[in-house]
Amino acid sequence: MLVYIDWLKEYTDVNVDLDSFSERMIMSGSNIENITHYGRAIEKVVVGRIEKIEKHPDADKLLVCLVDIGQDEKVQIVTGATNVFEGAYVPVILHGGKLPDGTKIKKGKLRGVNSFGMLCSAKELGYDDKNIPVEHKDGIWILDKEYPLGIDIVEALGLSGDVIEFEITPNRPDCLSMLGMAREVAATFKGNLRYPEANCKNEKGKASDYIKVSIKKPDLCRRYVARVVTDVKIGQSPWWLQKRLMYAGMRPINNIVDITNYVMLEYGQPIHAFDIRNIKGKEIIVDTAKEGELFTTLDGVERKLSSDTLLINDGERGIAIAGVMGGLNSEVENDTNTIVVESANFSGDSIRKTSKKLGLRTEASSRFEKGIDPNLAAEAADRVCKLIEMLGIGTVTEGRVDVYPGKVEAKQVLVRVDRVNKVLGINITKEEIEDIFVSLEMEIETDGNNLLVTPPTVRQDLQREEDFIEEVARIYGYDRLPLTLPKGNKESKKTRYQVLRDITKDALIGMGVNEVQTYSFMNPKGLYKVKTSSENKEFIRLINPLGEENSIMRTILTPNMLEVLAINYSRNIQDVKAFEIGNVFLNITQDEGLPTERENLCIACYGPGEDFFTIKGIVQEMLNKLGIKEAEYIPDETIDTYHPGRCAIISSNNQKLGVIGELHPDVLEQYDIDVRAYCCELNFDLIVNLADAEKYYKPLPKYPSTSRDIALLVDEEINVGRIESIIKDNGSEILEAVELFDVYRGQQVPEGKKSVAFTLTYRASDRTLTDEEVIEVHDKILIALKDGCNAVLRDM
């Protein structure tokens, strides 16, 4: 909401400087987005009258003007503008003058002809294109009347003025008006509010003789007020009115349209004017349109309406889309004689739907959407008539045609002084509270320590006690509330899940893996690019995604992780180790109809030092930290995402935790990654379930250990994991550790075989083991290895 301070002063007093004014308005709840200072930094721009216009001798598009600036000598100025004429009063910037954008003007020659300054457009004097009056929006500013020649333009037109753009929150549509803002200012500064004059003095004829109104849809149109003005003289508005509109961000059009806009800005009530010539049957019927009905709005666009579009009809046809835009068929024209002034109240929901459906948002529709007090309609209509009378551009007829099916009355609300103080944490007296309410134009009845408060009906946001408590707080001043801390106390908790997640992240970071965060949504193509199994393709799709690339909720983390690898690889980053713990979304409906959401952990890497076993080492170390010590790595050739010979399913307690492997070259190719890369995706919920991060102390060994190294010749297909488990299964309680130290293929090892060497460590916690004890167990292991995987002991 743009508030031109000089205009505001018409309704209330502003006695402080702009800085204090802004600060206090912000603190009482009217936040400021921007302040514009018009008429500043303009130098040597004066009023001039064009005395004579001649064609430029050498340029078709230039004119040479002789301009009277109130001095003995006339000034010669060359201009390219086409809207100038002899006798026009115009702003002239003289040699050495300055425009608000900082441009300095000097005398010079234009195609050989001397020019001692420049004729100015409104734009050059600092006005936005969209706010400049139609008459001179494309040329030199033609002043509305005669001004003393040579006087400073800023002074002549009163251009100096500050305009504050207030941020209006959705609960305060009443502040989208000068009066609404004035009410705020008056309350903030304890001033008075002055309402504009709205009573006409010389009314002739009766409105009801000219027009009849009926409302067919009272739920969509709460009130319709019509007034009639005859003998209208359409023309340009006086400068003071144009200026106010311009400073409020609206373009002056003609006096009638300007007055309707002016009153809309004053009261917040949109007004429309019809030419009565075009109202068939002299009646207005508010009804919904027929489905598919075609209607041309005054911007010349033919629009297709639907059966829920509220339409203003005459006896035969639609003449305006209610609250959105008037029709081309009933618009006010230059020869209009009699007008019907519409000041109506339409349902915000209905207008929002229509405006959205038609893709047409106007100043009026956006105000109706936010909600307007129906009690404003009559006074706003009166005010339009009053302004017409004041400007002498029409004859106002007596009376309003006012259809108001269900009058909106203000609701009285109980406000307890104790409750105000309890919520705010202060000690404010009943009297202070009353003062605040009175300053906001509320009516009060007292009942002991309780107040019965009736707000003005424009304040539709004031419904409950809390709403009034906020009024007290903001006018009292948030800054006056002291700082205290809550008295109650509570212990601070993290869930087991949260703690284990923290531990996991810390462990991974300790091993040099960086955390990444990717979108919770993904491109469905990603699932195909990583060739994932069909169960992961059961995804949830957004109705309104920003694009295909963000259109489904991720079912796995790997595709987004691969995008991370890809972007880093494409930027020549040599070495990447990354992890993400984040939600995946499974299309399995849970309580409340929500999909299943759980966290997965994805780790991925590439780089010169990386291979399958580096990422496996990270996973093992992490699982170990979480107390999942017995995870198995079961080779799997069937998962298309991974290299068939370098992939394993990780499981623990017969539950599948996830998959680890070297990514399949076909998958890497999809992401333009030309090096080997590795990835592991785990079900993090399950990991947390299985985790046991509690630590128990095991006494340090008191007795020595003995080690035996063995080298076994086995078939190539026999996995180390299998050999290890045979050793462990047969090691009894004295086998303390098994450690692989060599895998060898080559000389002395037949083709299709390999040699694997382990160190077996034996120890008992309560005695020194004898040779016999060790040999017994060790031999048992060797026999089991022979039986279990045909392992032959080699000489060491």
Next chain:
Amino acid sequence: MQTMQARLSEILQEAKTQLNNSETINETESIRIKYLGKKGQLTEILRSMGKLSPEDRKVLGQSANSVRKEIEELLEKKFDELKKIEKNLKLKSERIDVTEPGKRKSLGTKHPITITIEEISRVFMSMGYSIAEGPEVETVFFNFDALNAAPNHPSRDLTDTFYITDEILLRTQTSPVQARTLLKESPPIKIISPGRCFRCDTPDATHSPMFHQVEGLLVDEGVSMTDLKGTLDSFAKQLFGNEVKTKFRPHFFPFTEPSAEMDVSCFKCAGKGCRVCKGSGWIEILGCGMVHPNVLAVGGVDTERYTGFAFGMGVERIAMLKYGVDDIRLFFENDMRFIEQFK
């Protein structure tokens, strides 16, 4: 006898001179062998003493032993000296350039958003708040209705909110966790809920369709707006430094009444006005207010007995301010050169 005495002095003299001139351990060792070895000069004298009379043998024996002792001492001293020199030479030869880079085990880092959430959480946990989390895919009820959002509020539109069905959406704020907690627990309730949120914003330098919020909720007897101010003022000072000031301005949120926005004095320019605070000296940090009774009522809370406050802040915004990041997209692009700056 006389000659042997003289010989002893001679030997001592010679040994002294030779030891004095000796420069290496090997040389010194050969001096030791020359005089004290099995065939050494002094050894030979001692051996030849058998021929002497017992008296002479006693006298000469004493002299010989004292010479031997003296040589031994000299040798020991010489050896020590030379070993020390040798050790020093070795140490000198082993000099390394300590300014060469270390063999680093590189640490990873948490994502800057995680780091920011943890910093915020740490402050509130120190004040007794627990961490509550909720689903990213939410119902319209918890995301809007339970939070007192008007049924026709534009934020519910398809242009603002991602929907999965008419009733299910991607949460646009972490506030639904408030509503869920209110339904599940009874006061006193003291939680913060960090998490991801989603809005239909095309990514640019300041917008992202996904972002993070930290929401807070306290419901208890006797909670007032001054407590809200005190809590958040303390939070701001802990997060941005003890010297920052806070300013609470009235604002509007459907789920709080009264509502406020909190600004902090610019920690970059100390309130003088700079690029970060756009010249105003203040930076908007969060929204807050006293929980609306309609919201408490959804959770079955006795609104006469209990009052509460809530607040919410954008994590990316705070991270951008704290770290001087000027493009929100950097957070989700995950370029390692960006992430690793937060080690």
